[in-house]
Amino acid sequence: MKISANHPLAIGCIIIFFIALFVIFGPLFTSYSQHSQNLAISLSSPSIQHPLGTDYYGRDVLTRLIYGGRISLGIAVFSAIIAVLIGTVLGLFTGYYGGFPDLIIMRFVDVMLAFPRLFIVLLIIGLGGSSIPALIWVIALFSWMEIARIVRSEVMSLKNRTYVKSARAQGFSVNRILFRHILPNTINPVIVATVLSISTIILVESGLSFLGLGVQPPNASWGSILNDAKIDPLGTWWLSVPAGFLILFSVIGFNLIADGITEELDPRKN
Amino acid sequence: MEQKDKNRPILSVSNLTIDYAFYRVGPFSAQHHAAVENVSFKVYPGDCFAIVGESGCGKTSILNAILGFVRPKNGAIFYNEQNLLTMARREFRLYRPEIQPVFQDFHNALNPRFRIIEILKESLRICSRKDISIEELIAVVGLGTDILNYFPHQLSGGQKQRIVIARALIPKPQLLLLDEPVSSLDITVAVQIIKLLKNLRKKENLTFLLVSHNLPIIRLLANRIAIMKNGHIFEEKPTEDLFETPEHPYTRALVNQALISCQSYQ
Numbered sequence: 001m002k003i004s005a006n007h008p009l010a011i012g013c014i015i016i017f018f019i020a021l022f023v024i025f026g027p028l029f030t031s032y033s034q035h036s037q038n039l040a041i042s043l044s045s046p047s048i049q050h051p052l053g054t055d056y057y058g059r060d061v062l063t064r065l066i067y068g069g070r071i072s073l074g075i076a077v078f079s080a081i082i083a084v085l086i087g088t089v090l091g092l093f094t095g096y097y098g099g100f101p102d103l104i105i106m107r108f109v110d111v112m113l114a115f116p117r118l119f120i121v122l123l124i125i126g127l128g129g130s131s132i133p134a135l136i137w138v139i140a141l142f143s144w145m146e147i148a149r150i151v152r153s154e155v156m157s158l159k160n161r162t163y164v165k166s167a168r169a170q171g172f173s174v175n176r177i178l179f180r181h182i183l184p185n186t187i188n189p190v191i192v193a194t195v196l197s198i199s200t201i202i203l204v205e206s207g208l209s210f211l212g213l214g215v216q217p218p219n220a221s222w223g224s225i226l227n228d229a230k231i232d233p234l235g236t237w238w239l240s241v242p243a244g245f246l247i248l249f250s251v252i253g254f255n256l257i258a259d260g261i262t263e264e265l266d267p268r269k270n
Numbered sequence: 271m272e273q274k275d276k277n278r279p280i281l282s283v284s285n286l287t288i289d290y291a292f293y294r295v296g297p298f299s300a301q302h303h304a305a306v307e308n309v310s311f312k313v314y315p316g317d318c319f320a321i322v323g324e325s326g327c328g329k330t331s332i333l334n335a336i337l338g339f340v341r342p343k344n345g346a347i348f349y350n351e352q353n354l355l356t357m358a359r360r361e362f363r364l365y366r367p368e369i370q371p372v373f374q375d376f377h378n379a380l381n382p383r384f385r386i387i388e389i390l391k392e393s394l395r396i397c398s399r400k401d402i403s404i405e406e407l408i409a410v411v412g413l414g415t416d417i418l419n420y421f422p423h424q425l426s427g428g429q430k431q432r433i434v435i436a437r438a439l440i441p442k443p444q445l446l447l448l449d450e451p452v453s454s455l456d457i458t459v460a461v462q463i464i465k466l467l468k469n470l471r472k473k474e475n476l477t478f479l480l481v482s483h484n485l486p487i488i489r490l491l492a493n494r495i496a497i498m499k500n501g502h503i504f505e506e507k508p509t510e511d512l513f514e515t516p517e518h519p520y521t522r523a524l525v526n527q528a529l530i531s532c533q534s535y536q
Contacts (some may be wrong), residue, residue, distance in 0.1 A: 162373040162375050162379040163378060163380055163381045165339065165371065165373070166373070166379060166434070166437065166438070168337075168338075168366075169337055169369070170366070170370070170396055170397060170441055171366045171367055171396065171397070172396050180392075181381055185382065185383060
């Protein structure tokens with residue numbers, strides 16, 4: 001695989017690599033704790049001690065961006081993984097067996113898709129409280145539908161391919177046919193949908209936190225740091241701009257990776 | 271498994287009717303289209319029985335019914351005097367390896383994500399054959415070991431079809447269902463595949479049920495031919511009889527057409 005020839009994948013990987021480095025190894029380079037307050041230096045602009053300034057409580061913004069990134073990206077990745085697992089399994093079985101269960105599950109998918117996701121998630125979080133595991137599950141349970149649809153439609157076309165028929169004629173078990181012969185051939189759109197859903201989930205989580213219903217203080221996420229800046233976004237640009245750029249670049253990075261993977265996974269590509 | 275009795279049909283299809291439902295407006299106005307109506311024929315061990323007819327006449331539906339992919343509306347399919355349609359799923363799975371298909375569409379017959387060696391290994395494992403190596407297997411269909419590491423899309427049509435035939439031989443089938451096995455190959459390759467099939471039939475003691483629209487090709491392989499049109503079989507004869515004394519006007523037209531193109535094959 002020549003990654004250098006695949007510009008979207010290369011650029012996307014580089015962006016996500018640096019964001020991951022920042023989030024994972026960042027704490028080694030900052031001497032502040034994400035929660036330690038110092039009201040004397042509240043809202044001070046960037047300086048040598050505080051490269052990205054401080055927030056209302058005098059907490060170091062750079063440190064909070066690092067720890068907030070762990071939460072933002074963690075929620076996005078785990079929600080996407082759960083959503084993909086649910087969507088893939090449901091898509092595989094409904095697509096392969098068809099019939100009445102397929103009809104019921106797909107109408108359920110239609111109902112789920114008909115709800116505006118952000119508002120229903122808002123409602124549930126508002127009623128049930130917003131711990132981080134709750135956020136992961138609620139976002140995941142409202143994100144699997146597209147993946148189930150993609151997998152189902154792929155399976156419906158693949159199950160009539162002659163290699164699947166030959167496998168059935170040779171007595172392969174249904175599970176073997178589904179997971180070894182059909183699933184790998186649906187994996188292109190699944191991977192692309194996964195990576196794309198990571199970036200949309202980053203936005204959903206940021207949106208929730210920006211509205212104050214996501215990650216709760218004193219914890220930070222990129223969205224909640226943006227939320228801190230909303231009283232005076234231009235005056236306290238060191239709060240809004242870096243968090244905004246991190247969200248922007250993660251979304252761009254994951255989208256580019258999805259683009260690149262589509263190109264790379266084509267088996268006809270030499 | 272069973273002694274091959276020349277007089278006992280290995281496959282006997284009787285009064286088979288296959289019906290496809292399709293929908294016009296909603297789920298309540300199902301329209302039915304009979305693809306196959308009241309078809310009966312018998313295939314004896316060692317035979318190459320051919321069903322000839324134009325596209326859409328129901329030939330492939332018969333094969334799909336024998337393979338259990340389509341549920342017929344009426345009729346019975348006896349394989350070695352066991353009705354495949356009434357037996358339990360579990361029992362049917364025991365018979366499955368004995369009836370193997372070779373489809374027309376060889377481009378989709380091999381999983382595009384697997385190398386040839388993986389495709390064959392997979393079948394060898396599922397069919398638990400340990401008495402034959404992959405090298406021996408592909409030698410049977412006249413291929414060299416160099417292609418084993420290729421992906422299906424890197425092979426030519428003829429090579430793919432040979433691999434498909436090799437794979438079909440893995441479960442030690444008694445009956446091979448050939449659905450237009452050479453119709454998407456050019457003539458020279460088609461003739462090679464036909465020769466290969468002929469040799470295999472002798473060597474492996476196979477019975478063929480062949481389905482095609484191409485009478486000249488069938489003449490090279492089959493010893494009994496049934497002519498099918500619009501879901502009915504209306505003439506069934508040994509190959510040479512059919513070519514000498516075709517009865518039905520449709521058969522006569524087909525034979526005349528075939529005789530013209532036969533000269534080009536020879």
